[in-house]
Amino acid sequence: MPEKHLDLRPLDENHASDLPWDDADLWDEDLSDEADDEAEAKDEAKDDEAAVRSWWAQLPDCIKPDYPFDLPPDRLPGARYVFTLAGAPQHCPQLSCRRGKECRGGDGPPCFRADRRDLGQVLFLWWMMLYHGCTDQEYASALRARGNRYAPPEKPPAAGHRARPRRRR
Numbered sequence: 033m034p035e036k037h038l039d040l041r042p043l044d045e046n047h048a049s050d051l052p053w054d055d056a057d058l059w060d061e062d063l064s065d066e067a068d069d070e071a072e073a074k075d076e077a078k079d080d081e082a083a084v085r086s087w088w089a090q091l092p093d094c095i096k097p098d099y100p101f102d103l104p105p106d107r108l109p110g111a112r113y114v115f116t117l118a119g120a121p122q123h124c125p126q127l128s129c130r131r132g133k134e135c136r137g138g139d140g141p142p143c144f145r146a147d148r149r150d151l152g153q154v155l156f157l158w159w160m161m162l163y164h165g166c167t168d169q170e171y172a173s174a175l176r177a178r179g180n181r182y183a184p185p186e187k188p189p190a191a192g193h194r195a196r197p198r199r200r201r
Contacts, residue, residue, distance in 0.1 A: 116135045120151055121135050126142040129142065154180070154182050
């Protein structure tokens with residue numbers, strides 16, 4: 033049997049050189065654009081992470097969730113005010129706080145010791161309202177989203193609208 037050799041020259045001659053996949057520059061541009069986009073995304077992520085780290089470092093330790101101690105003495109007056117507004121005395125283990133409906137504080141608010149997680153969130157969100165423009169609605173929705181017992185109640189229905197019809201006698 034005679035051997036047939038495949039001659040590739042006719043394929044090369046008939047091959048159109050103006051097809052897009054033959055243009056090496058086109059492929060290089062697409063790859064470089066994708067690489068640039070990925071590099072920009074990584075740079076933005078690093079910048080965002082650095083900004084968050086810087087912001088977190090500027091927060092006072094006592095409002096961070098991993099702070100193991102009671103509030104520092106210089107923060108007590110503000111914390112007592114915030115805890116009183118949030119309604120912490122009604123859950124406080126100290127009878128004088130519950131009776132007076134005001135956070136008494138002392139060496140450290142006992143309500144804070146008893147309910148550190150929820151009141152820590154309240155302190156953090158107050159800090160956000162005072163220094164970073166958090167609104168009252170954002171404050172309330174953040175507390176409600178976490179199931180915090182100190183979340184402000186939902187707005188009552190309008191005065192003209194009654195939730196239940198009156199019973200007639």
